[in-house]
Amino acid sequence: MAISLGILTFVCAGGLMFTAGYLISKCATMPFNILLVYVPIVLTRAFGIFRPVFKYCERITSHNWVLKMTSDFRKKLYNSLEQDAVFFNSKYRIGDILGLLSEDVAHIQNLYLRTIFPMLVAAGLYVIIVIGLGVLTPLMGLLLAILFGLIIIGIPVWSVLVNGQRQDDEKQATNRLYADLTDNVLGITDWIFAGRSAEYLGRRKNDEQQLRKSQHALHSFNYFRDFLLQMMILLVVIALVIWSSWRFGHHWGANWIAAFVLAVFPLDEALAGLPNAAQQTNTYVDSLERLNSLPAVPKDNEQLDVVHAPFQLQLTNVKFAYPHTKNVILNGLSLTIHSGEKLAILGRSGAGKSTLVSLLRGDRQPNSGSVLLNDVPTSEFGDQISNYIGIVHQQPYLFNTSVLNNVRIGNEQATEGQVWSVLQRVGLAEKIHQLPDGLNTKVGEAGLGFSGGEQHRLSLARILLKNVPIVILDEPTVGLDPITEQQVIDTFMKELKDKTLIWVTHHLQGIDQMDQVIFLENGQVDLAGSPAQLAKNSKRYRMLRAADEGLIE
Structure with missing residues (x-):
């Protein structure tokens, strides 16, 4: 025509x-x-x-x-x-x-x-x-x-x-x-x-x-x-x-x-x-x-079988390097995270902490080895992984919409009563009540209407509303003052006490509340044990603890 x-x-x-x-x-x-x-x-x-x-x-x-x-x-x-x-x-x-x-x-x-x-x-x-x-x-x-x-x-x-x-x-x-x-x-x-x-x-x-x-x-x-x-x-x-x-x-x-x-x-x-x-x-x-040449969009809409508690994450001989680079980030890493365990992951910048988090969530696939959630590769869950693993980022993103919509990202079907409940648990209910429009108050672009600690609490409220069994804290207290940092840590530990908790951090404040601590070095676990064991048996851990507390330079 x-x-x-x-x-x-x-x-x-x-x-x-x-x-x-x-x-x-x-x-x-x-x-x-x-x-x-x-x-x-x-x-x-x-x-x-x-x-x-x-x-x-x-x-x-x-x-x-x-x-x-x-x-x-x-x-x-x-x-x-x-x-x-x-x-x-x-x-x-x-x-x-x-x-x-x-x-x-x-x-x-x-x-x-x-x-x-x-x-x-x-x-x-x-x-x-x-x-x-x-x-x-x-x-x-x-x-x-x-x-x-x-x-x-x-x-x-x-x-x-x-x-x-x-x-x-x-x-x-x-x-x-x-x-x-x-x-x-x-x-x-x-x-x-x-x-x-x-x-x-x-x-x-x-x-x-x-x-x-x-x-x-x-x-x-x-x-x-x-x-x-x-x-x-x-x-x-x-x-x-x-x-x-x-x-x-x-x-x-x-x-x-x-x-x-x-x-x-x-x-x-x-x-x-x-x-x-x-x-x-x-x-x-x-x-x-x-x-x-763009990858084809998969047409397979089949859902994976629901996995049931207890939930266990298993990494076996995991090796990973980013494409077009020669640097191996993880080199033969093996790790087991049991249901309900509280694990802290420490390491210098570039040691592979964030890469490990991406592998645990299935966002990346290992070059070799396996990352399994109850014997199922995490990379196969796709969007369903959010039903099992939640994450609080270093800089949680808040959208320029109402408080209600921001929290409901965790569960779009949640009632206002359920939203108020999780806000009460994270210590934000009183502040939200004082806002001009309550739950309907706009949080501002990128959450500018809230402090850093409050943004992390809102992010935690999303996780609680979703009620996932495994939660990853990816350096959530970076940039907070010591008092606010301790308050945020205490809130996390209290509200997530029944969850499997994986805490990625370079700061040892609050580390005694964890069950296990591992240090990543050269793509492998260089040091592992409970905080008490490491404090007793590891000179390196004691030096890191003293440096973190400002006792030595």
Whole structure:
């Protein structure tokens, strides 16, 4: 439909100019029959009306179809990233994803709107013109077949061969700049602290210069190619002038010369953009490959069998390293976390504590070994893992909506009474009662209306509302003052006393309330035991405890 409407648009445009040219030249003479003027007037009005109508309908039809088609690409992209979100940083650069969102889907739209549809419309017009003139004069039909063939096929193919690779190189360079700029801006403090700001700016400037050099060569060719295309159209006009003078010169020649020549000019709009559209095909193909290479969204909706208490986490000879890196984060780690156990995980920055948490929740899969919850790999639970394992992050995120909605993230079906109950347990009920709108009070963007300790308590309220058997505390007291820290720890220990608790921390305050403590070093458990055992038998633990309490430096 879009292609047919596109052809009709240019047929009406050509018909409008044809009849207008005939009518203008005819009105300069004395017509012996009023119909020789009246009929062209009617046709001019008809073509003038139907040209914008067909063009409008073509735009609606083509854009409607293309936007529906590309919406499937966007859905695939979002679903692929959503199902793979926890592996996001290890598989994708943020700049690459921004490139997919901002460029590649738009390229797919342009593939149809600026290349496929215009090419097929031009091909339809080519057939109409060649057959139409071929019926009048076979040799003229053959000549225009050659000239229009060069315009529609020859010049676009030449453009692809010469400039297509440049176009592709430009896109790749732009993608690299996009990705590098994103990563460098996110890590700008590292450049500054390393004293390498000048190096960063120099690299950026060099990359941009290379891109501009490539763009200059590309644009220079485009100018020459477009000039040549206009010369080809001029040859078509000259050929039509000569042919119409010969074919109709003996009978109202001026009228027909003006008609045929003016009918060519609307074709310039249909043909002028074909070479540039053709050379974009390499870019479009690259975008198609990138979108099609996204992981397929699984269609299997089968639910895992519900696992029942007691819940035990078992890690056996777990090895893990992030893709494209040589550093092994966990190297043969084995660990058993029994139901109801309180376990503290300590270790220096980069020792693998956060990686271990991701493996326990099934957010990542080990390179080798196994991470099991009641003999089921945690990575197989998918979204169901939230029914068994909850987590309080170092910086819990609160959405800019009501307190009620923020707490109900733990259980969307919870009643207001249940929400008040968990808020009472975490020590926030009195504060919420004092707020202007109670539970309906907005917490502010990122929870700015609440202190750090209160944000952690709201996060705990979500966990309590969900009532999961296993809770992970991922350094939840970082940045809190000592008094608030101890209050938050006491709340956690009191409300989670019947849960399996895994506490990731670098701070030993409150550590005596844990059943077991392990130290991660070089991807393995370097030290393990109860706080009392370690205090008695481990000199290293005693030194860490003293340093944490400020007794030694």
